[in-house]
Amino acid sequence: MLSHTEENYLKALFHLTSEITGKSEAGTNELATTLNVKPATANDMLKKLKEKKLISYEKYGKTSLTATGKKQAIQIIRKHRLWETFLYEKLEFTWDEVHEVAEQLEHIQSSKLIEKLEKFLNYPEVDPHGDSIPNANGEMKTRARKTLTQVPVGKTCKLVTVKDGSASFLQYVMKVGLGLSSKIKVVTRQDFDGTMEIEVDGKKSSVSQKFADNLYVV
Amino acid sequence: MLSHTEENYLKALFHLTSEITGKSEAGTNELATTLNVKPATANDMLKKLKEKKLISYEKYGKTSLTATGKKQAIQIIRKHRLWETFLYEKLEFTWDEVHEVAEQLEHIQSSKLIEKLEKFLNYPEVDPHGDSIPNANGEMKTRARKTLTQVPVGKTCKLVTVKDGSASFLQYVMKVGLGLSSKIKVVTRQDFDGTMEIEVDGKKSSVSQKFADNLYVV
DNA sequence: TCAATTTGTTAGATTAACATAACTTTATAT
DNA sequence: ATATAAAGTTATGTTAATCTAACAAATTGA
Numbered sequence A, B: 001m002l003s004h005t006e007e008n009y010l011k012a013l014f015h016l017t018s019e020i021t022g023k024s025e026a027g028t029n030e031l032a033t034t035l036n037v038k039p040a041t042a043n044d045m046l047k048k049l050k051e052k053k054l055i056s057y058e059k060y061g062k063t064s065l066t067a068t069g070k071k072q073a074i075q076i077i078r079k080h081r082l083w084e085t086f087l088y089e090k091l092e093f094t095w096d097e098v099h100e101v102a103e104q105l106e107h108i109q110s111s112k113l114i115e116k117l118e119k120f121l122n123y124p125e126v127d128p129h130g131d132s133i134p135n136a137n138g139e140m141k142t143r144a145r146k147t148l149t150q151v152p153v154g155k156t157c158k159l160v161t162v163k164d165g166s167a168s169f170l171q172y173v174m175k176v177g178l179g180l181s182s183k184i185k186v187v188t189r190q191d192f193d194g195t196m197e198i199e200v201d202g203k204k205s206s207v208s209q210k211f212a213d214n215l216y217v218v
Numbered sequence C: 001t002c003a004a005t006t007t008g009t010t011a012g013a014t015t016a017a018c019a020t021a022a023c024t025t026t027a028t029a030t
Numbered sequence D: 001a002t003a004t005a006a007a008g009t010t011a012t013g014t015t016a017a018t019c020t021a022a023c024a025a026a027t028t029g030a
Helices: A004-016 A028-035 A039-051 A067-089 A098-105 A111-120 A167-175 A209-213 B004-016 B028-034 B039-051 B067-089 B098-105 B111-120 B167-175 B209-213
Strands: A156-162 A183-189 A196-200 A203-207 A215-217 B156-162 B183-189 B196-200 B203-207 B215-217
Touching: A004 A028, A004 A039, A004 A067, A028 A039, A067 A098, A067 A111, A156 A167, A209 A215, B004 B028, B004 B039, B004 B067, B028 B039, B067 B098, B067 B111, B156 B167, B209 B215
Parallel strands: none
Antiparallel strands: A156 A183, A156 A215, A183 A196, A196 A203, B156 B183, B156 B215, B183 B196, B196 B203
């Protein structure tokens, strides 16, 4: 049985070494920063997690999760995302409120609880941020999050979430007629600077690449 | 902000000094026993809680909650009971499974969460064990509780809750075919030792007085 | 009433998770 | 190539929550 703190280290390591970041190892300082602790503290924990065979770590080297460690990390992420889905869908939390509470709920120890919760939510595959939810075996549809920038001309996609959640950006998004689950058709794209023409509910708009990079779609 | 441990002490003190137990103070050893710690450990915590003005405590004396401490304890109990209701009603947990998981969930810190959960459950007044759920202001309907022992022969009553909530007792209760809201008919009672014959869903069982004393009914 | 039992307290250790300060190793930049 | 910066480590200390062992106070029962 892992402590809350140990679980948080595994989760942080998983995120720091995912496909999205592109890296397969993380540094001690980097890890300490993401967990808001001092490097010395992280160093202590790395030794402990190595002892438990959850990470590969050598003095002055980079750290990565072992197969076992990764498995455990995925289970925590599974719980986190299921709770986020619960908060969003059943308790009327907004997308920006779910994370903080899910950070606490993910540490509740009860396999029955998480299985029943998953069933109650009707086996969702994606959380409110559009991240896919691993199943009980840790298998995860790697629908790696895609931004609007990656959608080919002529195709239509659905808005899942935004990367930058600032009020100013959200207002801009709404001005273009977009909301959660909006269908977006990519009409044209300039090779020069990535500026795109998109169509939402029959309404055409021109948006910059920076804008498109901030929209996650499926 | 209280630690999980501090919250558990307040909760234990509340239960040890409730109307049901009849007492208004608790001893150090008694408290230690219910929390599964050594008296020395409880003693340290009592000093700390006194410092925080959550309990009244004097060296070699008995302990009781202050108004502030009681208020906090009730909020924890409110959370516990709402989570139990959620597990029972929404996640298909059985009667005897809810407590253990609720012990963990009750420590989640988020007033929004508990308000939304209460709304989602449609403002329940009673948890799956029949204990009333305090509202956001800490107000609680104190229903006069009657035990099965007090029901006259020939009468039928409804099971509301149990006095001893241990898993082993709850399993025994279920074995007799009893569940929340079960109708119980008292068929016979021996004057000698109080042993009763009862009927639940047409099924007859013989139960001891001790057993009957543990069942609250209306 | 006073010796025995129960109850409560103190002192001193331990463990997990953090910190600071001083140090060592590795990376980098001209 | 090597001085400097960045990254990582070690030693030491703190706090919260636990323990054991020894001691002190309060209760009780003959």
